Amino acid sequence: MRQRTRLDTVRIRAAREVIDPVFLDTPLYRCPALEPVLGCAVSVKLETANPVRSFKGRGTEVIASRLAGGGSRAVVCASAGNLGQALAWSGRGRGLDVTVVASRFAPAAKLDRIRALGARLELVDGDFDTARERAAAIARHGGVRLVEDSLDLETCEGAATIGLELVDGPGGAPPPFDAVLVALGGGAMATGVGHVVKALAPGVEVICVQPLGAPAMTYSWRRRQVVTTDTTDTIADGVAGRCPIPAVLDDLLVVADDAVLVREESITAGMRLLLHHAGLVVEPSAALGVAAVLEDRDRFAGRHVVTIVCGSNVDVDAYHRWVGAAPAGQV
Known part of the structure; x- marks a missing residue:
């Protein structure tokens, strides 16, 4: 494993100068309505507020x-x-x-x-x-x-500008949150945001979240070597890869504190919570952070977490099926 990532903080800051401002400085706000049901303070980084409705x-x-x-x-x-x-x-x-x-x-x-x-x-x-x-x-x-998403440094360093917006607080003040929940697919956002957070706010925990039905990168992170899967089975199509890229895994091993897997029912419950308590229509990949809290409330109790809402491009009919009716006992 490398001790450093392929990414460079100076290049990431320079990337901000060539990115259309329509993609920059997306809303970051605390969402108190989510907190009673999740049991922790929650801030939302809204990467859907742009013309393509995702961080890409x-x-x-x-x-x-x-x-x-x-x-x-x-x-x-x-x-x-x-x-x-x-x-x-x-x-x-x-x-x-x-x-x-x-x-x-x-x-x-x-x-x-x-x-x-x-x-x-x-x-x-x-x-x-x-x-x-x-x-x-x-x-x-x-x-x-x-x-090639995640392999090309531009995709990672572009996504890393999200990290700059998370940790570059006014007057150099440390961020108020202690964990960032990042959807994990190919790894561009996870390695990009993780690189910046660990460089500029190393006390903040970087937690990557992937569906149980598409676990290749999480298995690879846990075993510290590339693990491929034959198939995927998840509604979170945006993170449903089978074949991790070795160089991206090496970066992830440097910056991620943890990688967790969540069930499909937790993903749909997270989508439902974001709709009913935050007024946000999101695609399944964007609900992974909330799903992680739902599955391990004790871990996050009393903490302040940021979840990156990474996309809202979703088929309307499928969305209604997923969020329409909550199973008994669920929000």
Whole structure:
């Protein structure tokens, strides 16, 4: 394991200068309505308050600004939906030729939005990792820049600007919270935010959260080596990867204090809580932090945690099924 990450705090601060301000300085606020049911103080970092409704635009802005500066203006990525939307947005604004490869089973709302933003969309039979393989083939054969989420430092360092906004308090004051709950998929947000938090506020605990039905990165973190899975089974499509990237795992091992797995019913309960107590419609990946508190209230009792609400691109019909009726005894 490396003792340092691939990320650089100076570059992360510089990234803020090239990211469209529409993605920066997202709301961060304490949400007292959530606190009685969760048993701890909760602050929300709202990464859905932007045109692509997820944090991914921070990283794609860094990538697109560099591509627009010279070289190939064609770019391809694999996406579960949110990265594709973000790259399409950033590319459209800079005149790039964007191709997005996605599973045909991805949420229709995300696929429709990618098309609407002007990207070329190619669908594959299979899951996100199948789409990754196809995107890599397009890049190889066409001489196109491949954007690989989490492996490309721009995606991590763009996401890391969230960490700057969390810990750069007025007058250098330490943040009021003692833990950050971060959704864990490929690892861009977890390693990016984790890098900044550990560099600038090392006393804050970085806790990564992943669905039990898509546990590859968490298993890899626990065993300190890459662990792949054959399948995934979770409604949290944005974090449903099977094949962790070794370099990203090495970064995660440096910055994450813990990685936990949560059940599907906890994810839907978290979505329900965010709707009823915070007025937030979120996709399943964005409710992972709340789900982690629900599953281990004793661990967080009396503490102040921040949960990063990372996306709100959700199929309306599916959302209503997930949050419509709470099982007996649940919120």
